[in-house]
Amino acid sequence: MLRFIVRRLLQLIPILLGLSVLLFAWLRALPGGPAQAALGERATPEAIAQYNELFGLDEPLYVQYFRFLGRAVQLDFGNSTQYGRPVTDVFLERFPGTIELTVLAMVFAIGVGIPLGYLAARRHGSFLDSASVIGSLIGVAIPVFFLAYLLRLLFAVELGWLPGSGRQDVRIDATRVTNFYVLDGLLTREWDAAWDALTHLVLPAIALGTIPLAIIVRITRASVLDVVNEDYVRTANAKGLAMATVRRRHIVRNALLPVSTTIGLQTGLLLSGAVLTETVFAFGGVGSTLYDAIRLRDFAVLQGFILMLAVVYVLVNLLVDISYGLLDPRVRVR
Amino acid sequence: MQAPVLEVEDLAVRFTRRGEQPTRAVDGVSFSVAPGETIGLVGESGCGKSVTSLAIMGLLPRRGVEVTGSVRFDGNDLVDAPDHVLRGLRGADMGMVFQDPLSSLNPTVPIGTQVTEVLLEHREMSKAEARDEATRLLDRVGIPDPGRRLKEYPHQLSGGMRQRALIAMALACAPRLLIADEPTTALDVTIQAQILELLRELVVDSGTALVMITHDLGVVAGLCDRVHVMYAGKIIETADRHDLFTRPRQPYTGGLLASVPRLDSTRGAPLTPIRGSARDAIPWSEGCAFAPRCDNAQDDCLTEVSGSTVPLVPDGPGRELRCRHPLEHPSAPSGATASGAAR
Numbered sequence: 001m002l003r004f005i006v007r008r009l010l011q012l013i014p015i016l017l018g019l020s021v022l023l024f025a026w027l028r029a030l031p032g033g034p035a036q037a038a039l040g041e042r043a044t045p046e047a048i049a050q051y052n053e054l055f056g057l058d059e060p061l062y063v064q065y066f067r068f069l070g071r072a073v074q075l076d077f078g079n080s081t082q083y084g085r086p087v088t089d090v091f092l093e094r095f096p097g098t099i100e101l102t103v104l105a106m107v108f109a110i111g112v113g114i115p116l117g118y119l120a121a122r123r124h125g126s127f128l129d130s131a132s133v134i135g136s137l138i139g140v141a142i143p144v145f146f147l148a149y150l151l152r153l154l155f156a157v158e159l160g161w162l163p164g165s166g167r168q169d170v171r172i173d174a175t176r177v178t179n180f181y182v183l184d185g186l187l188t189r190e191w192d193a194a195w196d197a198l199t200h201l202v203l204p205a206i207a208l209g210t211i212p213l214a215i216i217v218r219i220t221r222a223s224v225l226d227v228v229n230e231d232y233v234r235t236a237n238a239k240g241l242a243m244a245t246v247r248r249r250h251i252v253r254n255a256l257l258p259v260s261t262t263i264g265l266q267t268g269l270l271l272s273g274a275v276l277t278e279t280v281f282a283f284g285g286v287g288s289t290l291y292d293a294i295r296l297r298d299f300a301v302l303q304g305f306i307l308m309l310a311v312v313y314v315l316v317n318l319l320v321d322i323s324y325g326l327l328d329p330r331v332r333v334r
Numbered sequence: 335m336q337a338p339v340l341e342v343e344d345l346a347v348r349f350t351r352r353g354e355q356p357t358r359a360v361d362g363v364s365f366s367v368a369p370g371e372t373i374g375l376v377g378e379s380g381c382g383k384s385v386t387s388l389a390i391m392g393l394l395p396r397r398g399v400e401v402t403g404s405v406r407f408d409g410n411d412l413v414d415a416p417d418h419v420l421r422g423l424r425g426a427d428m429g430m431v432f433q434d435p436l437s438s439l440n441p442t443v444p445i446g447t448q449v450t451e452v453l454l455e456h457r458e459m460s461k462a463e464a465r466d467e468a469t470r471l472l473d474r475v476g477i478p479d480p481g482r483r484l485k486e487y488p489h490q491l492s493g494g495m496r497q498r499a500l501i502a503m504a505l506a507c508a509p510r511l512l513i514a515d516e517p518t519t520a521l522d523v524t525i526q527a528q529i530l531e532l533l534r535e536l537v538v539d540s541g542t543a544l545v546m547i548t549h550d551l552g553v554v555a556g557l558c559d560r561v562h563v564m565y566a567g568k569i570i571e572t573a574d575r576h577d578l579f580t581r582p583r584q585p586y587t588g589g590l591l592a593s594v595p596r597l598d599s600t601r602g603a604p605l606t607p608i609r610g611s612a613r614d615a616i617p618w619s620e621g622c623a624f625a626p627r628c629d630n631a632q633d634d635c636l637t638e639v640s641g642s643t644v645p646l647v648p649d650g651p652g653r654e655l656r657c658r659h660p661l662e663h664p665s666a667p668s669g670a671t672a673s674g675a676a677r
Contacts, residue, residue, distance in 0.1 A: 231437040237393055238432075239452045239503060240425030243417075249451070250440050257442075329487040330441055 001322075008318045012311065019310050020072065020303075024065050027299050037297030038081055068303070077304030082296045087304035090289065095308075096179040097167050098285035101278070102270040104201045105209035110263060113213045117220025117259075118252065124225060132217055139214030148207040148280040155203055165282040168197045204281040208274050212266040219262050223255040230254070257328050264320025271316060272309045338366035339511050339543040340390065340428075345403035345413075347382070347389050359385040361567040361618060362403075362646075367543040369510065372534075374558035374575075375547045376590070378612045382567040383547045384433075387513045389413075390545075391430055392420040407511065426456040429504030433516040435496035439488035445472075445499050446484030452506040471502040475532060494525035498532070505536060512536075513545045518553060530556055551594055555579060560652075563587050566615040566623035569646060572654040583649060583660040585630045618643050622657070630659040 035051040036043065043051075052058045056067065071078065077087035120132040156164025168174060168181050174193035177184045182201070185194025227233060228251055236250040278287035286305055293301040325331055347360040360382040367373050375383040388394045390405050392412055405412040407428065412420065424430075432438040440448060449471060450464040459467065465484070472480035475498040488496055497517060504512060514533060518526035534557055537544045546558055554561055554575065561578050563571040563586065571584040582588040589608035608627055615623040621636035622628070622644045634640040635658055649655035 231432060231434060232440040234393055235430075235432060235438045235500070235503075236440070237421075238391055238424055238430040239455070240421045240423065241451060241455050242421065245451065245455070249443060249447075253442055254440065328442055329444075330489050 001325075005318065005322070008314075008321070012314050015314060016307060016310060020069065020307060021065070023303055023306055024061075024068065027302060028061065030297075037299075072304075072307065077307075078300040080293075080298050080301045082292065082298045082301070087300050090301060091286070091305060091308055093179050094284055094286050094289045095312075096183075097181070097283065098271060098274070098278070098287065100180055100182055100197075101201055101204055101208060101274065101283065101285055102267060104205035105270055106212060106263065106267055108205055108209040109212035109216055109266070113216030114220050114256070114259065117217040118224050118255075120217065120221045121224035121228070129221075132221065136214035136217040139210045139217075142210070144207060144211065144274075145276040145280055147210055148204065148277050151203050151207050152280060162202050163196075163200050164203065167200050167284050168193065169200075172196055200283075204274075204277050204283050207280070208270060208277045212263075212270070215262055215266065216259060220255065220259050223258050224251060227251050227255040257324070260323060260327055261320060264316060264323070268313045268316040268320075272313050336368045336370075338368045339408065340545070341366040341404075341406040342386075342390065343404045343406070345386065345389060345405060346401070347385050347394065348400040348402075349398060350400055351398055356400075358567055360389065363562075363564070363567075363569055364403075365562050365569070365572070367511065367545055369543050370537060370541040371560070372537055372544040372546055372558050374554040374561040375545065375564060376549065376551070376554055376561055377564035378549060380612050381564045383564050384515055386564075387430070387515050387545065387547050390513065391424060391428060392417075393424075393430075422456075425452045425509075426507045427509050428511040428513070429507075429509040431497070431500050431504045431512065431514040431517045434520045435493060435500050436488060436520075438500055439496060441488055444485055444487055445491065449484070449499070449503050449506060452503055456507045467506070468502075471506055472499065475499070475502045475505070476528070477502070493521050494528065497521060497525075497529055501529070501532065501536075505540075505542075508540060509542065511543045511545070513547065515547045516549070517546075518550070519548075526553075533557065551579075551590060563590070566612070566618065568618060568623070568656065569654070570624065570656040572646075574652055577653060581661075581663040583653070583655050583663075584624075584657050585628045585659075585661055586624045588661045589627075630657075630661070632659055634658055 035048040035055075035057065039047055039051060049058070056064060075088050079085060080087050080090055083090055116132055120129040123129050152164045155162050163169065172190075172193050174181065174184060174190055174197075175188045177187050181197035182194050185191065185197055232254075233246065233250050236246045241250075272286075274285070275287040275291050277283070278285045279291050282288065286309065289301065290305055292298070293305070343364045345360055345363045346358065348356045348358050350356040363382070363386055365373060365375075375386060377383050385394070389401050390412070392415065394401065401413055403413065407423065412423070439445070446465065446468055449468040450461070453459050453464040453467055454461070457464075468484055469480045472483055477483050477495055477498050483491065483495070483499075488499075491499065497520075501517070512533075517533070518529050521529060530553060533544065533546075536542060544557075546553065548554060558575050560572065560574055562569045563578075563584060565586050571578070571582070571587050573583075578587065579591065582591055586608070589606075592606045593608060595605055609629075610627040614626045616626055617623065619637065621638070621640070622631070625631040625635040628635070635644065637643055640658070644656050644658055646654050646656040649660070
């Protein structure tokens with residue numbers, strides 16, 4: 001098991017190296033470049049040359065790359081041009097927001113999706129079944145930014161039930177400990193701050209959770225339909241077990257194997273930043289930060305964030321693989 | 335003769351699907367089993383023998399399936415019994431062993447849990463007691479090192495072990511009726527013999543009534559007291575094992591016996607299979623379903639000539655037959671060769 005984890009972590013190295021080369025080349029290939037972005041479109045060639053010399057951008061690309069790499073391994077991705085602070089600090093401030101959002105979105109998607117998918121399968125061909133299939137098709141097909149706008153318009157602007165932007169009301173003077181706003185509120189016993197941060201999460205989490213929800217419903221339904229026809233479910237019934245035992249131990253347990261993979265992959269995707277949703281709700285997570293960084297050509301933030309998100313994505317996938325081994329003894333790594 | 339544990343009378347199973355012609359998988363099947371008795375339900379795949387067993391256990395899906403007739407267990411009819419009554423009987427008083435032991439075991443649950451769950455469901459036992467009992471059961475069905483096996487998963491066991499584990503589960507609560515649906519089909523020949531021997535011992539030891547469902551005449555010869563041969567959903571011949579092997583009356587039974595390779599036949603001599611396949615069967619309402627494949631078939635095997643479908647009628651002591659032109663056996667041959675060859 002430990003060897004498996006170490007091997008997977010070692011695989012991270014070539015992935016990150018390759019990604020960093022691509023990123024570096026891609027950003028340098030963008031029209032304009034860092035100097036133009038920093039000094040504006042009217043900068044004189046002399047000013048640009050001076051800027052490039054100042055930041056070492058006149059040196060050969062491979063020299064720049066290795067200098068970048070040398071700092072990156074020490075988690076130093078330079079300073080953000082838009083915030084004037086180290087990229088790592090910005091990341092540590094913004095990423096907790098995205099984690100909170102992802103967790104709530106997945107809780108919503110799993111909490112609604114698995115029971116709904118199960119019921120749809122057990123009432124195969126019923127109205128509920130058809131409704132869940134059609135509903136999940138709509139859920140997958142609807143553009144997330146459109147849904148986000150609709151939710152915000154209805155529940156924040158028109159009805160005013162929930163806040164429609166930001167991570168916390170600016171009038172709340174909350175103490176920051178971990179940058180997880182809900183957690184901070186709980187840790188410092190500032191209940192109103194925690195509650196306010198939580199209400200700020202609800203709408204974006206629903207918007208963000210819709211696609212995972214739709215996918216989870218469909219996969220759970222298909223998987224349960226498969227499993228109920230398995231011989232071992234017949235065996236369980238032949239043993240005269242109570243329906244609840246058959247359902248829990250023999251149907252759901254096996255039906256959730258493919259669902260768990262989906263949950264892991266979707267969690268990884270959401271963690272790497274929901275650019276559209278976060279932008280609509282002006283939610284200060286990594287998604288909206290990336291959006292701003294692209295708009296303002298904040299290359300340091302782009303490089304740093306994308307590399308760190310890649311690490312997160314690989315780690316989440318590793319967790320999925322490990323959990324799959326725990327769930328299914330047949331693929332348990334030895 | 336003790337009172338039968340299970341009496342099946344005029345059992346019929348129809349599969350009805352929306353927009354499709356209903357199909358009769360089982361039609362007018364009657365038989366009974368007494369404690370300590372082993373009966374065989376024999377026939378080709380698709381003849382309705384497995385559906386019969388699932389209907390007895392109440393394991394057929396409720397939707398799209400119509401079960402009529404009666405299945406009396408200890409005199410109580412199970413066909414219309416509510417789900418909770420059936421769940422109370424299954425596992426406790428009637429056990430079932432299935433064909434493919436790998437797919438019949440839950441891959442994500444340890445063997446031990448799959449054995450103890452039956453005990454915990456039907457017996458007043460603590461978890462520790464159930465665990466001890468499970469160890470004892472695995473030991474009884476011949477699984478070595480049962481304590482360790484309890485913690486293992488189905489994929490870690492060999493095919494024979496898995497089938498033994500399934501038998502242990504079916505026998506956990508000492509049922510009075512055991513239905514074994516092709517329990518040896520998925521196993522190696524040597525393992526087959528072991529499993530059959532195990533089943534035989536269990537029947538002898540505990541007086542369990544055993545319904546053996548098989549297409550393998552060797553299994554029948556080795557295990558069954560009485561045999562019911564099924565074809566296209568109906569019983570076409572019933573006889574004691576010895577009579578069936580020595581003097582088969584239904585041409586289909588005769589064909590089954592003849593198609594078994596015999597050790598004493600000339601090398602290179604062609605086998606004698608039954609013509610065609612089970613798909614060539616005609617509906618019983620049009621006559622004898624086997625007629626299209628039968629060498630003895632004559633015009634009156636068809637309803638349009640004879641005016642009635644072929645009935646199942648008594649045919650000598652302890653025998654029943656559904657055939658208008660049965661095989662004749664003028665002088666009874668010695669039974670030893672026929673049954674010996676079938677084994």
